[in-house]
Amino acid sequence: MTSTYKVTVLGLGAMGLPMATRLASQLTVHGFDIAEPRLRLAEESGVRTFASAREAAEDTDALLLAVRNSEQLNDVLFGENGVASVLKKGAVVILTSTVGTEAIPATVSRLAAYGVALIDAPLSGGPKRAGEGDLLIVVGAEPAALESARPVLELLASTLTVVGDKPGDGQALKTVNQLLCGIHIAAAAEAMALADALGLDQAKTLAALEAGAAGSFMLSNRGPRILEAYSEDGAEVLSRLDIFVKDMGIVGKATRAAGLATPVAAAAEQLYLLGQAHGLAAADDSAVIKVVAPTKRTAAL
Numbered sequence: 001m002t003s004t005y006k007v008t009v010l011g012l013g014a015m016g017l018p019m020a021t022r023l024a025s026q027l028t029v030h031g032f033d034i035a036e037p038r039l040r041l042a043e044e045s046g047v048r049t050f051a052s053a054r055e056a057a058e059d060t061d062a063l064l065l066a067v068r069n070s071e072q073l074n075d076v077l078f079g080e081n082g083v084a085s086v087l088k089k090g091a092v093v094i095l096t097s098t099v100g101t102e103a104i105p106a107t108v109s110r111l112a113a114y115g116v117a118l119i120d121a122p123l124s125g126g127p128k129r130a131g132e133g134d135l136l137i138v139v140g141a142e143p144a145a146l147e148s149a150r151p152v153l154e155l156l157a158s159t160l161t162v163v164g165d166k167p168g169d170g171q172a173l174k175t176v177n178q179l180l181c182g183i184h185i186a187a188a189a190e191a192m193a194l195a196d197a198l199g200l201d202q203a204k205t206l207a208a209l210e211a212g213a214a215g216s217f218m219l220s221n222r223g224p225r226i227l228e229a230y231s232e233d234g235a236e237v238l239s240r241l242d243i244f245v246k247d248m249g250i251v252g253k254a255t256r257a258a259g260l261a262t263p264v265a266a267a268a269e270q271l272y273l274l275g276q277a278h279g280l281a282a283a284d285d286s287a288v289i290k291v292v293a294p295t296k297r298t299a300a301l
Contacts, residue, residue, distance in 0.1 A: 005151050006030065008060040010053050010076060010083070012038040014238060015096070015123075016066035018131035021045040023064075023155055032056040057083040062152050064094045069246055070103035078110060089115030092148045095167075096137075098122045098178060100250040104168040117145035120167035121153060122174035124181070126221065127238055134158040138177070140169025175254050178247040179265050184218035185244070186268040189289035191219075192226045196297050202227050225286035230296040235284040242281040244272045244288075 005027050009020040012033035023029045024046035031047040032055075033039055039049045050056035053076065057063055063083065067073050073095065077084045087093070093116060095107075108118050118141070125135040137157040139146065142165055146153075153160055163169045191214075195205040206223045209215060225235035248269035255262045274291045275281070 004028065005062075006060045007062040007064055007152050008032075008057045009047070009064045009066065010056065011066035012042050012047075013066060014127050015130050016064075017041060017045070018127045019064065019066065019096070019156055020047045022131055022133050023152060026155060027151060030056040030060060052081065053083050054081060054086050058086050059088055060091060062092050062094055062149055063087060064096060064152060067095075067097045067099075068243075069097075070099040073097065073099055073103060073107065077107065084111060084114050084116065087114055087116050090148075092117050092119050092145050094119045094121050094149050094152055096121055096123050098174050098247055098250065099171065100175065100253065101168045101171045102253075104171060108167050117142060117148070118167045119145055119149045119153075120170035121149070122170050123156070124174070124177055129158075130156065137161070138163050138170045138173045140164045140167050140171070140173075142166065172254075175251055178244075179251045179255075179262065181218060182244050182248045182251065182272070183264055183268045184216050185222050185285055186271050186288055188216075188219045188222050189226055189271075189286070190292050192223065193289055193293040196293065199297075222286045225284055226289050229284075229287045229289050235286050237282070237284045239285045240281065241272060241275050241283050241285045241287055244285050245269075245276050245281070248272055 007023055007027055008030040009016055010032050012020060012031050017038060020029050020031050020042055029047045031042045031049050032053045042049050065073065065076060067076055076082060093111060095118060104120060111118050120140040121137050123135045123137045129135055133155055135157050136159045137153055139160065139162045163173045192202055195202050210220050228235040248265065251265050252269055271288050271291050275288050278291065280287045280290065
């Protein structure tokens with residue numbers, strides 16, 4: 001596929017910008033974000049930016065959405081300034097966000113009225129891996145629509161797993177993924193809080209745990225940021241705590257609908273909710289350790 005293939009990225013935040021930058025290395029990329037600084041950063045990375053989402057989306061082959069939740073999804077596509085009506089027939093909308101399965105059927109139906117298909121493609125991996133094309137992307141999409149989206153998906157993913165042939169299948173698998181991620185982050189925070197309470201050096205403890213059976217991706221990825229949670233500015237915000245409030249809420253709704261008891265996931269959800277209630281919603285999700293242990297004990301000794 002040549003650079004004549006055009007993709008529009010709406011939402012140039014922590015994940016959207018590195019994805020747009022990665023795509024711009026080989027494709028023509030248009031972008032829009034409501035934050036002016038993000039537009040400037042995108043321009044510096046080879047992305048052509050526009051004054052509105054509708055302008056950015058005109059005549060695009062693929063529209064990549066990096067939105068926060070189902071409400072934003074609906075607003076971006078079908079709201080007062082929604083872009084669905086300006087998309088050309090045959091275009092595809094690639095939904096990379098975790099919004100749950102409930103919002104998908106109505107979105108598919110409304111897009112179909114414009115001759116546009118939805119690619120349900122939630123992803124995992126974080127900003128650094130997004131910029132390197134090293135994401136895990138799980139896809140639910142009709143085969144013909146999926147082929148239209150492959151130039152985008154294959155540039156972003158090192159692991160591209162097609163889990164089903166209908167939109168919603170990707171969201172279902174991502175819900176399972178987020179159950180584990182949410183639990184693992186909470187467990188890592190509890191472990192580091194316990195190490196601190198026992199008077200251990202947290203950095204040495206983290207290194208030892210990573211090398212053994214207790215190691216996990218989330219421990220290695222969030223561990224160093226957990227250790228920065230008590231600093232004046234906290235850890236760099238790479239994944240907001242309130243994202244896991246949303247995601248664990250999606251997990252809870254799915255498990256209840258399935259009649260499935262998931263007490264560990266429910267306990268983890270409560271930690272994120274407590275964090276949000278204590279003003280940590282916009283902090284990095286590693287700040288959940290401050291719910292388990294509001295102050296760092298060894299620092300006070």
